[in-house]
Amino acid sequence: xxxxxxxxxxxxxxxxxxxxxxxxxxxxxxxxxxxxxxxxxxxxxxxxxxxxxxxxxxxxxxxxxxxxxxxxxxxxxxxxxxxxxxxxxxxxxxxxxxxxxxxxxxxxxxxxxxxxxxxxxxxxxxxxxxxxxxxxxxxxxxxxxxxxxxxxxxxxxxxxxxxxxxxxxxxxxxxxxxxxxxxxxxxxxxxxxxxxxxxxxxxxxxxxx
Amino acid sequence: xxxxxxxxxxxxxxxxxxxxxxxxxxxxxxxxxxxxxxxxxxxxxxxxxxxxxxxxxxxxxxxxxxxxxxxxxxxxxxxxxxxxxxxxxxxxxxxxxxxxxxxxxxxxxxxxxxxxxxxxxxxxxxxxxxxxxxxxxxxxxxxxxxxxxxxxxxxxxxxxxxxxxxxxxxxxxxxxxxxxxxxxxxxxxxxxxxxxxxxxxxxxxxxxx
Numbered sequence: 228x229x230x231x232x233x234x235x236x237x238x239x240x241x242x243x244x245x246x247x248x249x250x251x252x253x254x255x256x257x258x259x260x261x262x263x264x265x266x267x268x269x270x271x272x273x274x275x276x277x278x279x280x281x282x283x284x285x286x287x288x289x290x291x292x293x294x295x296x297x298x299x300x301x302x303x304x305x306x307x308x309x310x311x312x313x314x315x316x317x318x319x320x321x322x323x324x325x326x327x328x329x330x331x332x333x334x335x336x337x338x339x340x341x342x343x344x345x346x347x348x349x350x351x352x353x354x355x356x357x358x359x360x361x362x363x364x365x366x367x368x369x370x371x372x373x374x375x376x377x378x379x380x381x382x383x384x385x386x387x388x389x390x391x392x393x394x395x396x397x398x399x400x401x402x403x404x405x406x407x408x409x410x411x412x413x414x415x416x417x418x419x420x421x422x423x424x425x426x427x428x429x430x431x432x433x434x435x436x
Numbered sequence: 437x438x439x440x441x442x443x444x445x446x447x448x449x450x451x452x453x454x455x456x457x458x459x460x461x462x463x464x465x466x467x468x469x470x471x472x473x474x475x476x477x478x479x480x481x482x483x484x485x486x487x488x489x490x491x492x493x494x495x496x497x498x499x500x501x502x503x504x505x506x507x508x509x510x511x512x513x514x515x516x517x518x519x520x521x522x523x524x525x526x527x528x529x530x531x532x533x534x535x536x537x538x539x540x541x542x543x544x545x546x547x548x549x550x551x552x553x554x555x556x557x558x559x560x561x562x563x564x565x566x567x568x569x570x571x572x573x574x575x576x577x578x579x580x581x582x583x584x585x586x587x588x589x590x591x592x593x594x595x596x597x598x599x600x601x602x603x604x605x606x607x608x609x610x611x612x613x614x615x616x617x618x619x620x621x622x623x624x625x626x627x628x629x630x631x632x633x634x635x636x637x638x639x640x641x642x643x644x645x
Contacts, residue, residue: 386639393624393632400613401606408605415602423602430595430643431636 253278253288254302257295262341266296266352296349297357303346304364306335311371321378322429328375329402330425336406337417343406369395379432386434398428462487462497463511466504471550475505475561505558506566512555513573515544520580530587531638537584538611539634545615546626552615578604588641595643607637 256277260269271292275282289295314328336343350361376391376398385394402424409420465486469478480501484491498504523537545552559570585600585607594603611633618629 386635390632393629394636396617397610397633397636400617401610404609404613408609420602423599424606426595426643427603427606427640430640432639433643434635434639 250288253285253295254298257299258342258345261296261299261345261349266292266345266349293353293357296345296352297360299342299345300350300353300357300361300364303342306339307332307364307368310335311368314375315371320384321375321382322384322432325375325379325432326425326429328372328425329398329428330421333402333405333424334417334421336402337409337420340406340409340411347403347406369399372399376432385432389432389434394431398431401427401431459497462494462504463507466508467551467554470505470508470554470558475501475554475558502562502566505554505561506569508551508554509559509562509566509570509573512551515548516541516573516577519544520577523584524580529593530584530591531593531641534584534588534641535634535638537581537634538607538637539630542611542614542633543626543630545611546618546629549615549618549620556612556615578608581608585641594641598641598643603640607640610636610640 253274256274260273260277264273269292271285271289272282274289274292274295275285278285289298310328310331313331314324317324317327319327350358350365353361373391373395376385376395379385380389380391405420405424409417411417462483465483469482469486473482478501480494480498481491483498483501483504484494487494498507519537519540522540523533526533526536528536559567559574562570582600582604585594585604588594589598589600614629614633618626620626
C-alpha cells in the first residue's frame with residue numbers, strides 16, 4: 228500500500244486491488260477451463276469466455292497459455308508451501324506432525340479438486356524452465372514429507388524395518404488420488420475424509436502392532 | 437484333446453497348441469503395443485508388426501481392435517480371479533488373508549507392469565457390453581477386497597472407528613499406482629515391494645496403536 232493507493236481510493240476509481248482481483252479471476256477461470264477441457268484442448272478463446280472478456284482483453288493479463296498454466300502451478304505451490312510451513316512450525320511429536328500435515332494436505336485437495344487435478348494431470352504440459360521449476364518443487368514436497376517420515380523412524384515410532392522411501396511412495400499414491408475419486412455430492416464431507424486419511428497415513432507408518 | 441488332435445500330431449503338422457500359442461502371442465503383442473502407443477493410436481498394422489505377421493493374417497486371430505483389447509482384459513481377469521481364489525481359500529486370520537492377498541496382487545502388478553497399466557488406462561476405451569463386463573468385474577474385485585476388510589473389522593482387528601469404505605479407497609489408490617512408478621531397473625525387486633506394500637495395507641487397517 229503506497230501513496231498511489233490512497234490517491235486512487237480518494238478519487239473513487241477502481242482500487243489497485245481490482246487488477247489483483249482480475250488476475251485471481253483469470254487464474255480461477257484457467258483452472259476451470261483446463262480441468263474441463265484439458266490444457267491441450269483449451270483455447271485462449273475458451274479462457275476469455277470463462278472470464279467474460281474479449282479475447283484481446285485477456286492478453287492484458289496473460290502472455291501465453293503456458294504462462295497462465297504456470298500461474299495455476301504457482302498458486303498451488305504457494306498454498307502447498309503454507310501447509311508445509313504450518314507443519315514444520317508445529318511443536319508436536321513426529322507422528323502427530325505427519326497426521327496434522329496430511330489432514331491439511333488432503334483437505335486442500337478436496338476443497339480444490341479442479342486445481343489439484345490440473346496440478347496432477349498437466350505438469351507434463353509445461354516446458355523448459357517452467358517444467359524444471361515444477362519438477363524441483365515436487366521433489367522439495369517429497370523431500371519434506373520424506374523428512375517427516377524419517378523423523379518418525381528415527382524416533383522409533385514406525386513399524387520395525389519400514390523403508391522410508393517405499394512407504395513415502397505408497398502414502399503419496401494413496402493421498403494424491405483423492406481428488407480423482409472424491410465427489411462433493413458424495414456421502415462424506417471433506418473434513419471427514421481428510422481426518423480419516425491422516426489417520427491412515429499414521430497407521431501405514433506405525434504398522435501392524 | 438479330441439481325435440483330430442491325435443491325428444494332427446501323428447501327421448507331424450503344427451500341434452493344436454500352436455493355435456493357442458499364437459493366440460497368446462497376439463495378446464502379448466497387443467499388451468505391448470497398447471502400452472507403448474496407447475489404444476487409440478495403435479493400428480492393426482502396428483499389432484501385425486509386433487506379432488511378426490502380415491496384417492491380413494492377423495484377422496485370423498482377432499475380429500477387431502476392441503475384441504483384442506477385451507482379450508487383454510479377459511486375461512487380466514483370469515489372473516486376478518486366481519489371486520482372489522487363492523486368498524479366499526486360505527485358512528488364516530482375517531488380517532493375514534489381507535496381507536497375503538495384497539502381496540500376490542501387488543506382485544502381479546509389478547511382474548506385469550505393461551498389462552496392469554493397460555488395464556488401468558484403457559478400460560474406458562471399451563464400449564457397450566465389453567465396458568459393462570469390465571465395470572462389473574471391477575466392482576466384484578472391490579467387493580471381495582471390501583469383504584476381507586469388513587471381516588477384519590468385525591473380528592476387532594482394525595483401528596477403532598475405521599470406515600471400511602474409505603479405507604478401501606485409500607488402499608486401492610496406493611496399490612493401483614504401483615505399476616505407474618515401479619521401475620524394473622530400480623533399486624528394489626518386485627518381491628520386496630510386494631511384501632512391503634502388503635504390510636502397509638495391514639498397517640493402514642490396524643492403525644496407530
